[in-house]
Amino acid sequence: MQNSKNNFSASMKKITKSKWLSSFSATLLAISLGLIFGLIVMVVASPTDSFSGFGMMLFGGFSRLGNVFYFATPILMTGLSVGFAFKMGLFNIGASGQYTMGLFFALYVGIMFNLPSGIHWIVCIIAGLIGGMIWGFIPGLLKSLMNVNEVITSIMTNYIGMYLVDMLIRNNGKMFVSSKARTAYIPATAQLPSLGVTDSNVNIAIILATLIAIILYIVLYKTTFGYELMATGHNKHASHYAGINYKRNTILTMVIAGGLSGLGGAFAILAPSNIPGSSMTYEPINIIAANGFNGIAVALLGNSHPIGIIFSSLFISHIQRGGTRASLFGYKPEIIDVVIAVIIYFSAFALVMSSAIGVVIKKRKERKAEAVNTVKEIEEA
Amino acid sequence: MDYVIEMLNITKAFPGIIANDDVTLRLRKGEIHALLGENGAGKSTLMSILFGLHQADKGEIKKNGKVVEINNPNDANNLGIGMVHQHFQLVEIFTVLENIILGVEPNKYGFLQKKEAREKLLKLSENYGLQIDLDALIEDIPVGMQQRVEILKMLYRDNEILIFDEPTAVLTPQEIEELMNIMRGFAKEGKSILFITHKLNEIMAVADRCTVLQKGKWKGTVDIKETTKEELSWMMVGRDVKFSVEKESPKIGNVVLSVENVTVKSKESAQDVVKDVSFNVRAGEIVCIAGVEGNGQTELINVITGLEKVSRGKISLNETDITRMSIRNRSKLGISHIPEDRHKHGLVLDYSLEKNLVLQRYWQEGFQKKGFIKKNVVRNYATELISKYDIRSGEGPKTIVRGMSGGNQQKAIIARKLDKECELLVAVQPTRGLDVGAIEFIHERIVNTRDKGKAVLLMSLELDEVMNLSDRILVIYEGEIVGELNPKTTSVEELGLYMAGSKKDKREGDEHAKLKK
Ligand SMILES: Nc1ncnc2c1ncn2[C@@H]1O[C@H](COP(=O)(O)OP(=O)(O)OP(=O)(O)O)[C@@H](O)[C@H]1O
Ligand SMILES: [Mg+2]
Numbered sequence: 020m021q022n023s024k025n026n027f028s029a030s031m032k033k034i035t036k037s038k039w040l041s042s043f044s045a046t047l048l049a050i051s052l053g054l055i056f057g058l059i060v061m062v063v064a065s066p067t068d069s070f071s072g073f074g075m076m077l078f079g080g081f082s083r084l085g086n087v088f089y090f091a092t093p094i095l096m097t098g099l100s101v102g103f104a105f106k107m108g109l110f111n112i113g114a115s116g117q118y119t120m121g122l123f124f125a126l127y128v129g130i131m132f133n134l135p136s137g138i139h140w141i142v143c144i145i146a147g148l149i150g151g152m153i154w155g156f157i158p159g160l161l162k163s164l165m166n167v168n169e170v171i172t173s174i175m176t177n178y179i180g181m182y183l184v185d186m187l188i189r190n191n192g193k194m195f196v197s198s199k200a201r202t203a204y205i206p207a208t209a210q211l212p213s214l215g216v217t218d219s220n221v222n223i224a225i226i227l228a229t230l231i232a233i234i235l236y237i238v239l240y241k242t243t244f245g246y247e248l249m250a251t252g253h254n255k256h257a258s259h260y261a262g263i264n265y266k267r268n269t270i271l272t273m274v275i276a277g278g279l280s281g282l283g284g285a286f287a288i289l290a291p292s293n294i295p296g297s298s299m300t301y302e303p304i305n306i307i308a309a310n311g312f313n314g315i316a317v318a319l320l321g322n323s324h325p326i327g328i329i330f331s332s333l334f335i336s337h338i339q340r341g342g343t344r345a346s347l348f349g350y351k352p353e354i355i356d357v358v359i360a361v362i363i364y365f366s367a368f369a370l371v372m373s374s375a376i377g378v379v380i381k382k383r384k385e386r387k388a389e390a391v392n393t394v395k396e397i398e399e400a
Numbered sequence: 401m402d403y404v405i406e407m408l409n410i411t412k413a414f415p416g417i418i419a420n421d422d423v424t425l426r427l428r429k430g431e432i433h434a435l436l437g438e439n440g441a442g443k444s445t446l447m448s449i450l451f452g453l454h455q456a457d458k459g460e461i462k463k464n465g466k467v468v469e470i471n472n473p474n475d476a477n478n479l480g481i482g483m484v485h486q487h488f489q490l491v492e493i494f495t496v497l498e499n500i501i502l503g504v505e506p507n508k509y510g511f512l513q514k515k516e517a518r519e520k521l522l523k524l525s526e527n528y529g530l531q532i533d534l535d536a537l538i539e540d541i542p543v544g545m546q547q548r549v550e551i552l553k554m555l556y557r558d559n560e561i562l563i564f565d566e567p568t569a570v571l572t573p574q575e576i577e578e579l580m581n582i583m584r585g586f587a588k589e590g591k592s593i594l595f596i597t598h599k600l601n602e603i604m605a606v607a608d609r610c611t612v613l614q615k616g617k618w619k620g621t622v623d624i625k626e627t628t629k630e631e632l633s634w635m636m637v638g639r640d641v642k643f644s645v646e647k648e649s650p651k652i653g654n655v656v657l658s659v660e661n662v663t664v665k666s667k668e669s670a671q672d673v674v675k676d677v678s679f680n681v682r683a684g685e686i687v688c689i690a691g692v693e694g695n696g697q698t699e700l701i702n703v704i705t706g707l708e709k710v711s712r713g714k715i716s717l718n719e720t721d722i723t724r725m726s727i728r729n730r731s732k733l734g735i736s737h738i739p740e741d742r743h744k745h746g747l748v749l750d751y752s753l754e755k756n757l758v759l760q761r762y763w764q765e766g767f768q769k770k771g772f773i774k775k776n777v778v779r780n781y782a783t784e785l786i787s788k789y790d791i792r793s794g795e796g797p798k799t800i801v802r803g804m805s806g807g808n809q810q811k812a813i814i815a816r817k818l819d820k821e822c823e824l825l826v827a828v829q830p831t832r833g834l835d836v837g838a839i840e841f842i843h844e845r846i847v848n849t850r851d852k853g854k855a856v857l858l859m860s861l862e863l864d865e866v867m868n869l870s871d872r873i874l875v876i877y878e879g880e881i882v883g884e885l886n887p888k889t890t891s892v893e894e895l896g897l898y899m900a901g902s903k904k905d906k907r908e909g910d911e912h913a914k915l916k917k
Contacts, residue, residue, distance in 0.1 A: 241772050241773060241775075242768075242771045242772050242773060243762055243763055243768050243771050243772075243773055244771060246755070246762055246773055249751075250748045250751065250755075250759070253748045253749070253750045253751060254744075254747070254748045254749065254750075256744045256745050257744065257745050257746060257747055257748050257759070258748065258759075259707075259727070260707065260727065260737075260739060260745040260746075261727075261759045261760050262726065262727040262728030262731050262760065263728075264726075264728070
């Protein structure tokens with residue numbers, strides 16, 4: 020009797036002690052803070068409807084789960100891209116440009132090539148991957164050869180990528196339909212297979228993206244490459260000294276990160292959807308892809324951990340879906356965007372600052388309790 | 401009684417370990433109180449509690465007889481308690497002045513008033529003989545001066561209780577002498593000092609009393625006048641410790657490392673820091689490079705291990721030219737290196753102990769298969785090293801290295817290096833921060849490596865270690881080798897003269913280099 024009780028408390032302790040749980044609770048805390056601030060903004064904007072609007076924002080996504088997955092896919096990919104580079108201590112702010120490049124490559128193969136169905140969309144995805152990789156390679160190369168800060172180069176590649184793509188599309192008679200000021204639609208052969216959920220646009224990409232996240236987890240935590248990568252992220256000098264090839268790994272990491280974002284672009288453009296303009300065609304209107312920047316928030320909120328990023332992308336997509344439906348209560352789309360941004364960035368930011376806020380106090384208390392337990396345990400033994 | 405500080409029945413546990421177990425320490429006004437104990441005995445933890453970095457689970461702290469709460473370093477500062485940490489806490493890209501006033505910036509309406517601070521600091525540094533350039537950047541000044549910055553930081557805050565956590569581990573003998581004089585001066589003025597060190601000579605020379613900890617428990621407090629080095633080390637490790645190294649005369653073999661006319665350019669100025677240096681290390685001997693810090697020995701070691709590039713000259717290992725080889729390939733050829741800066745080069749602090757223990761061999765067949773790390777093999781290997789080298793920590797192989805005691809971090813690096821089969825062992829300050837027992841053990845291992853017919857190149861600031869361990873001493877001064885000495889026939893004083901540059905031998909190229917040709 021006594022024994023089983025001890026066992027139970029020991030296993031409970033193991034659970035509460037686990038790192039996973041503590042970072043999970045920190046995330047929840049951060050998200051709650053984000054939500055509170057979002058609510059404040061809504062109250063300020065329109066007090067009467069704020070609670071019903073907020074409720075819709077929180078729960079509205081559940082009645083559109085398929086679309087939550089659909090919109091989560093691209094930001095899951097850019098989130099993985101930013102998070103992966105971050106594990107090596109690189110800040111890939113260029114996810115946006117890589118995303119646009121991937122999107123363009125996929126679109127190009129989709130419209131310009133005539134391939135049999137069953138093969139066409141796969142080739143398009145691979146093209147997107149390659150486009151993103153090229154765009155990640157540039158900052159990686161500059162960083163490793165000339166030690167140029169990757170933040171600066173990737174901001175530049177964002178703009179260059181976007182303008183380059185828009186220019187290439189406008190100058191391509193077959194791709195660009197000038198009367199509509201957008202590209203032609205991709206043919207059915209180039210569209211991703213839908214998962215066949217009625218009333219939604221969810222397609223095979225979310226499954227592919229989740230698989231990729233799991234593969235990244237394995238690469239980071241089980242392989243020598245991941246070991247090197249994270250060692251470099253933690254301590255550049257020690258890993259250089261241990262003989263880890265910093266230059267090669269920098270290029271490799273940026274190429275992989277670029278490829279991930281590129282896939283995000285490909286998944287976004289190749290998705291079959293009934294939401295007008297959300298995919299299958301592209302408007303070259305000189306706007307930097309927001310999905311790239313949202314990837315930063317996704318990565319922060321997911322603590323740069325591939326599995327965490329799956330959940331954070333779903334969360335952010337969920338809030339965005341709910342947000343669009345909050346317009347039913349008369350909120351202007353701009354206000355909704357502000358609220359979404361406040362929630363996303365405040366949560367992500369709060370998580371980053373978690374060492375500086377409440378969590379510290381909480382940890383201290385936990386530590387104390389834990390320490391007393393350890394003392395007891397050791398004394399007993 | 402006239403105790404300024406009393407730490408009563410302090411208990412502090414970390415996951416898996418009780419770092420302080422019912423420890424009591426009383427500090428008198430105006431005394432220098434040494435704190436002694438093995439690596440991981442809990443010295444730094446106890447001092448961190450006094451300085452407010454950790455909170456005790458049990459026990460209380462009194463100042464001048466009154467119970468006080470110290471929840472953070474600010475509280476400590478308000479009570480006049482200051483600390484120089486084992487690993488300095490300075491902002492590298494700030495100037496000396498900015499670092500000192502950090503946190504207590506004098507201001508008027510929010511604007512910095514640096515002038516006031518400067519005047520106060522100039523007065524302080526003059527009064528205590530702490531020479532310093534207030535406008536130099538921390539990253540540009542040597543460790544000895546960085547330490548002076550830490551000391552000035554305490555003085556600037558008018559601290560009366562000064563904690564020094566292993567201040568002498570990073571200093572040259574001359575600097576240690578200087579520091580001890582400064583400490584004596586503080587004590588004379590009525591400041592009270594807590595002083596952690598592993599060097600018993602220093603305790604005997606400067607301390608009034610000494611408290612000994614063993615595995616987190618209080619072992620005793622003794623009067624220095626009534627004790628001996630032997631008794632202290634007995635209290636601490638519970639057995640006799642040999643202070644000299646026993647070794648047979650070397651059986652010298654072929655040349656393993658050959659350095660020919662190597663010149664290294666300084667990173668800052670256009671000058672050469674290593675000038676046309678040639679020497680050999682042969683199998684079965686321990687060669688020591690001795691010199692005062694800043695005379696080129698660090699750069700010389702760095703070009704041998706591959707951390708820096710030579711501007712002229714040739715380096716070979718067993719007749720293979722390695723002058724331009726990558727670090728990884730040098731390591732594969734058989735160079736093993738215990739680095740000088742353990743936090744910068746030696747460890748990935750946020751990795752677990754086991755991951756750190758394979759930092760130089762995770763890529764080898766056996767530890768990985770097709771790019772996947774074999775967790776069990778790594779775990780078993782780490783467990784073996786941990787017991788062989790007595791690396792103490794809270795959670796064994798899974799402990800995050802950042803939470804380990806300084807000496808045990810050093811042991812982890814050494815274990816990793818000494819365990820590797822190598823042709824040439826390059827050991828830079830291998831026993832820095834280790835307790836006497838651990839030093840004895842590491843010295844044995846190094847001699848062992850030599851007796852197995854390997855070549856050993858040693859660099860140490862510890863003159864005792866140099867004299868004790870090496871078979872041959874090369875003295876480096878201003879980038880040149882100015883003497884080759886035999887420790888058996890040379891006195892420490894003579895070595896000192898060479899190191900200071902007041903004595904030089906004309907070396908027409910190294911004789912061993914000639915032998916080879
Ligand atoms: N922040 C921490 N988290 C977890 N464990 C810790 C932490 N700080 C210290 N410890 C553990 O407490 C024990 C005592 O460490 P401490 O640093 O006080 O030793 P020390 O006497 O200063 O040793 P050294 O001479 O090697 O510096 C060690 O076993 C260490 O692993
Ligand atoms: Mg210590």
